[in-house]
Amino acid sequence: MKVAIVDDDPIVCSSLGTILTATGTAEVIWTAHDGETAVAEYERHEPDVLLIDVQMPGMDGLEASSRILHAHPQARILILTTFADPDYIRRSIELHTRGYLIKQDVASVIPAVQAVMAGQVVLGAEVLQNLPLSGDAGQPVGSAGSAPVEENPRFSSLTDREREIMALVAEGCDNRQIARELFLSEGTVRNRISDILAKTNIPNRTKLAVEWLSCH
Structure with missing residues (x-):
């Protein structure tokens, strides 16, 4: 490289x-x-x-x-x-x-x-905590005073395991870290994230994390 x-x-x-x-x-x-x-x-x-x-x-x-x-x-x-x-x-x-x-x-x-x-x-992880939400006047995700929001319907079909993976993606963990944390293979994690992207119709990992953090 x-x-x-x-x-x-x-x-x-x-x-x-x-x-x-x-x-x-x-x-x-x-x-x-x-x-x-x-x-x-x-x-x-x-x-x-x-x-x-x-x-x-x-x-x-x-x-x-x-x-x-x-x-x-x-x-x-x-x-x-x-x-x-x-x-x-x-x-x-x-x-x-x-x-x-x-x-x-x-x-x-x-x-x-x-x-x-x-x-x-x-x-x-520190970057994810400071992601600006679109339409929120630049207020970062998780900032004090933000109103509670309902979960995005896109995530309603996720399994419990997929939710565990999503939470770690939103924390900034890479596939290796997620695999170690959840006792899975990296290939399984990669496949599960692909499934999540398909289920939610979200194009990439970054936007996936943004959408998740906006409602959790």
Whole structure:
């Protein structure tokens, strides 16, 4: 796997690169420290997965992601930042990036990169707690003062086991973590999530988590 890292702190780029290469997860083919350089480098050397920060001098990570995705709609971009800001998260989801992680959760970087490479969408637990609800004036999920809501009818046909899996998906767990927690195989978890997506007619894991959190 070939990965690129964009962060205004060279030490972060170096540290992430060391983690990814030392574990044999990926080869880091280039790094950049601002959005404009990231866009230019992506055109020259397209990575399998791009890790990018949000706040950087000049063009920020979200604008850079927007430009890259406009030219390369299938780009696998993983936002890696210190800010679980609802507006940043909303913009990231609207851009159809493949994930949003908080930097402090370094242990999640390797499984997140692997999941994104496998076509999954990854959101950290802290990010899921700050997802903005559409039509809710930007108020994040689970914030104080939010009115109780009834469960979305889409979830009415789920089995008890599927509900257990959904709760863990909404907490930001990946398939391996869910399998370990529920004593299932990863293949079973993957199949159950596919069944849930089909039953609820929700297109992907991110929107699945958003819908679940909006009514639980």
